[in-house]
Amino acid sequence: MKEGHLFELTLFRQDGTPVLSDTGQPVGPIPVRVDFDAAREWARFQALRARDIGYQQVTVGGPEPIWDSAHGAPYVRAFSIGVTSNSHSMAVEFPNTYFWAAARVVSSGFVQKGWLEAGEVIRYLVTSHPVKPPSDQGVGARDRIRVRERAPTPEQRRDRSLDGFMGTARPCGDPADGDLPVFVAQAVLDEIARQTEEAGVLEAGAFLLGHLHRCPDSGQVFLNITDQIPAEHTRQELMKLSFTAETFDAARSGAKARGRGEMLAGWAHSHSWLQQQACKDCKKPKASCKADFFSEEDVHVHRTAFLKAFSVALVASRSPCSELTWAMFGWKLGMVQRRGFYVTPNNHTNKTGEER
Amino acid sequence: MGTPVDEKVGSLTVEVSDVSGAKVVEADVPSDFSVAEMIKSMVGELELPVNDDAGNPVAYRAHLESQGRQLLPSERCGDILQREKQDKITLEPDNVDAG
Numbered sequence: 001m002k003e004g005h006l007f008e009l010t011l012f013r014q015d016g017t018p019v020l021s022d023t024g025q026p027v028g029p030i031p032v033r034v035d036f037d038a039a040r041e042w043a044r045f046q047a048l049r050a051r052d053i054g055y056q057q058v059t060v061g062g063p064e065p066i067w068d069s070a071h072g073a074p075y076v077r078a079f080s081i082g083v084t085s086n087s088h089s090m091a092v093e094f095p096n097t098y099f100w101a102a103a104r105v106v107s108s109g110f111v112q113k114g115w116l117e118a119g120e121v122i123r124y125l126v127t128s129h130p131v132k133p134p135s136d137q138g139v140g141a142r143d144r145i146r147v148r149e150r151a152p153t154p155e156q157r158r159d160r161s162l163d164g165f166m167g168t169a170r171p172c173g174d175p176a177d178g179d180l181p182v183f184v185a186q187a188v189l190d191e192i193a194r195q196t197e198e199a200g201v202l203e204a205g206a207f208l209l210g211h212l213h214r215c216p217d218s219g220q221v222f223l224n225i226t227d228q229i230p231a232e233h234t235r236q237e238l239m240k241l242s243f244t245a246e247t248f249d250a251a252r253s254g255a256k257a258r259g260r261g262e263m264l265a266g267w268a269h270s271h272s273w274l275q276q277q278a279c280k281d282c283k284k285p286k287a288s289c290k291a292d293f294f295s296e297e298d299v300h301v302h303r304t305a306f307l308k309a310f311s312v313a314l315v316a317s318r319s320p321c322s323e324l325t326w327a328m329f330g331w332k333l334g335m336v337q338r339r340g341f342y343v344t345p346n347n348h349t350n351k352t353g354e355e356r
Numbered sequence: 357m358g359t360p361v362d363e364k365v366g367s368l369t370v371e372v373s374d375v376s377g378a379k380v381v382e383a384d385v386p387s388d389f390s391v392a393e394m395i396k397s398m399v400g401e402l403e404l405p406v407n408d409d410a411g412n413p414v415a416y417r418a419h420l421e422s423q424g425r426q427l428l429p430s431e432r433c434g435d436i437l438q439r440e441k442q443d444k445i446t447l448e449p450d451n452v453d454a455g
Contacts, residue, residue, distance in 0.1 A: 035405075144397075145389075145401065147383045150371065150381055241453065245449065252375075295454075297455030298454050301453070301454045308377065308378050
């Protein structure tokens with residue numbers, strides 16, 4: 001879990017000039033604490049997608065800087081994470097945009113100090129240095145717990161033909177080549193739409209259940225969302241939906257009690273506040289206001305509870321001037337991004353939720 | 357069977373994971389630890405988010421699979437964890453807000 005490299009960010013203004021401190025000196029590289037877990041999980045899943053191996057056989061390494069080809073160390077162009085199994089090894093490369101969240105934290109500090117204006121566009125340079133792992137010497141409470149990292153429980157994958165799904169599915173959003181194909185049953189969308197309607201202007205939540213499959217013909221891995229369960233024990237507000245420990249408790253036990261081997265493959269929530277706060281565009285002909293965005297709070301929920309690389313999030317958006325619209329978000333290169341998906345007709349699953 | 361690592365109080369071996377199941381560790385927890393102490397340590401070991409985007413702290417609760425319940429912060433690990441069988445604990449975030 002401990003990194004072998006320290007990563008630093010140097011911030012610049014949009015025109016490339018350095019950020020100056022109170023003394024008028026350029027602010028040097030700032031060491032940053034970077035959350036590499038999403039990158040590791042993404043790398044692990046790419047190994048699973050590339051070869052028919054389970055998580056148990058895979059070892060995931062730490063981030064290794066890839067130096068800028070023109071300037072060399074310590075200037076970082078990208079970083080890689082290695083994944084090894086008994087018989088194969090691969091390295092997954094991540095762009096420097098992965099450091100954007102860390103750069104945002106640094107820039108917020110600069111704004112507070114008055115070194116940058118709020119809302120100012122910044123650029124950043126990534127550098128790195130090798131560091132020794134921290135010593136285990138200590139007397140704190142944490143030092144009394146001894147920990148051994150374990151591989152996550154492997155997902156159960158069922159063999160299904162991808163062509164069989166593609167043949168009856170319709171695209172929603174813009175499914176991109178190379179992305180994990182994700183299928184959602186129309187019945188799932190219908191149920192979430194009903195729950196969204198029932199919640200009025202408040203946000204409503206749900207958990208998505210499904211299975212990972214590998215196509216025996218193409219070898220491609222894909223996700224099929226077959227059902228949903230409403231999120232219980234939440235606090236619903238106009239522009240906020242709070243998940244509690246009881247929410248996750250109920251979802252996990254609810255999925256297990258169904259006895260169908262489904263995974264918690266993602267979550268959904270609605271944005272209906274436009275229903276109450278009709279915008280000026282709603283008065284225009286052919287207006288179609290949408291609130292199908294994924295906020296920074298939503299990213300935090302996804303990072304905290306849906307770290308698995310295949311996990312997806314649906315956003316149902318309602319406004320007075322448009323029908324219910326859908327957007328899906330999911331992991332790509334360890335970052336949450338908008339993505340497309342496919343809708344399957346209701347007859348693709350039977351009444352017990354089993355796939356045909 | 358729990359592996360004793362602390363000569364005075366002993367310890368119990370548990371499997372701890374985050375709610376997604378993506379991060380899993382096996383931990384030897386001192387039996388005199390409270391659940392609150394265990395959660396604090398394991399959140400650090402699993403490197404789970406401790407603040408939300410606005411800087412507000414994220415609280416976690418421990419769900420013990422064998423008993424199908426959330427543990428109280430004041431409970432003592434030695435009183436609730438099994439010695440003869442490895443327990444599974446899931447750390448569930450208690451206050452994450454979607455926007």
